Amino acid sequence: MSEQKTSKELLNELLETHYDNAMKVQSEGKLLAWCTSISPQELLETMDIYAVYPENHAAAIGARKQAPDFINYSESNGYSSDLCSYARVNLAYMDILQSEAGNIPRPDLIFCCSNICNTVLKWYENISKELNIPLIVFDTPFNHQYEVNDQCTQYIKGQLLEAIGKLEQITGRKFDHDRFREVMKISSETSKWWKKASLEAAAKPSPLNGFELFNYMAAIVCARGTVAGRDLYKLWYEELRDKAAKGLGPWKDEDEKYRVMWDGIACWPYLGLTYKTLKKYGINMVTSTYPDSWYIVYDVDDLDGMARCYSSNYVNRNLSFGADNIVDIVNKFSLDGIVFHSNRSCKLMDFRQFEIQRQVEARTGVPSIIFDGDQTDPRAFNPSQFENRIQALVEMMESRR
């Protein structure tokens, strides 16, 4: 009997297999889709269409510090430097098709859900036109009301049904509703384990160093509808639960002094630097707004529920929800502070951030800082500004003790 693998080993294996298979499936006659990170992959999994995620891939390229090569290429083609850097990386990768961070092949179709931003609509509209391939758009209207209203739910459900028809047309195969039920069930289970694992960070000290959350996120994006994904997050949960039961913190060599959340996407090219800077001051980033983003849980066969879930991630909801959500996180995770990433790539997160910060601070008294950065473009981040802001946060957190 072989020794049981750790979740970290499983994660690495899963990602490696994910990218290896991506390069093979088309030669085996399978179709491959490029998808946005929170799209209804259940439909693709059911139709046996292989899904890859350009946002994941762009993040990996960013983390390998290779983004500038791609960004320069896109900008020389006329893409503005003010546009989302994931898009600039991916629109270049579409032509270059070679990166040190692993490769994905050109897609046969695109699966784009606007619940994360309108930017993806434009980005994928361009790829669809350039590669002359079908694009299936799931439009999830921005929820300016607190909940997803009925007309939006019916619209999204209608699009799910229309997409099934389009996929049948593209593949020439009937949609298998039994298989769909199975995938829906697995997808919801994976989401539950992902959330359960991330909630273990509420323990004091937290067994989780939140930068691991950024790493584990890659698989919740690309393996949510698979048994391997579900088992990975179940194992991760068990590991964290056991660690918490033993009272173990995030680091072996350091105690957790302050607990913060990170609002927004990571600065992938500076992942190590931001991690080390926080750790230097004993700050553990215990959570972020990510755990809830992939908490897509609904009853099997409940298409209304599925439609609502895909529109309910926090960036697609109003500011009142955004503020309530962070206040809830502050309380649940006993936070000492908040680090807001003013991410040059993400106007949808940025232009509500000042007001959210004011509301959360007024309601919780927890101090916070905002720093300038970008998810993959290294030019927008300044290490000394970051450290200065973190020092200011430490002072504020300390004065509240």
Added chain:
Amino acid sequence: MNGINDKINELKAISQNPGQSVAQAIKDTGKKAVGCFPIYTPDEVVYALGLLPVGMWGGPSKGNKSSKYLQTFCCSIMKANTEQALGGDYDMLSAVIVTSFCDTLKCIIEDWKIAVPHLNIVPIVYPQNRKSNSGKTYFKAELKRVADELAEITDTSYTDESLAAAVDLYDEYRRTLQDFVKSVAEKPGLITPLERHHVVKAGYFIDKKDYVPKVKALTEDIRAAEVPSDRQGLNPIVISGIIGEPDGLLEVFDECGFTVVGDDLAQESRQFRTIAPNVGDGFDRMVERIAMQDGCAFLYDEEKRRGRMIVDLAKETGAVGVIFNQLKFCDPEEFDWPLVKKEFNAAELPYLYIETEQQMDSLEQVRTSIQTFGELL
């Protein structure tokens, strides 16, 4: 020519003094005014409720009140709107319809609810899958929701008849503007690019019922006039982008020997180039019109027709080139440019790309680019 000048000056005065024009229109019509954000709003619904739709496309306003809500890399129209809202410029409005065509606008909806609640923010979300059955059903429900919310806020009501009449009036307005820009292209050089812009823009600040006859009369005069000899031989061009502002920009066009014979601007032709088909009730006609509104950066277009449409427009109007005026920090337009450029290259249509903000201290760099473009042509 005097008749033309008088008519243009009247419309220009309306366009250049929005606050005053709207206050006057409120007084003249006895209607309450409702602010309407870019890019599209259901103005017909506003009109059917007996209200006055007013365009809100930024302005010359500069200041730093908006920095309480927005980072520096926000587009200048949204910064100006926010600045003006916080400064009380919009207090004459009974409600404001805020749209969600881009990520910035989604945030503006939320920020404004907090920052200026007295303006009664009514958000609207247009569907991106606007041609499918699910999209059309959704959009009709959304239009009704907005109509009901506005009715409640302003204590007004609409009927099927008042909506049908409003859609008819807006069709007439759109046909009138189509005819006006056509007449300008038929007489290149007769009126300046800035005059053309103000004639179109004036329609945002007065009742369409009063505006349409003015434009019709002007169009007739343009058709009857001759282009003076010193205004002949200018380079006819098409302009694309969000807006033809600041005013100084279009003055530079004129100074460098360009005349605008067609546009693909969000604030101008995109508002009126598509007419509602005659199907179903007033809401259905509005829904079908948006389903037909192609080539716009803010509405998902699976065939990405925009570049082709601008090339065709240039051919139809006899334009020798295109100036693509990129509003800085406008993502949807920025995403369109690389593909639009490819279409221009394929059609061997000369073009100039400039990047501007609505409020600019200096246009010298832009002037140099435009001058050079003129020399190349």
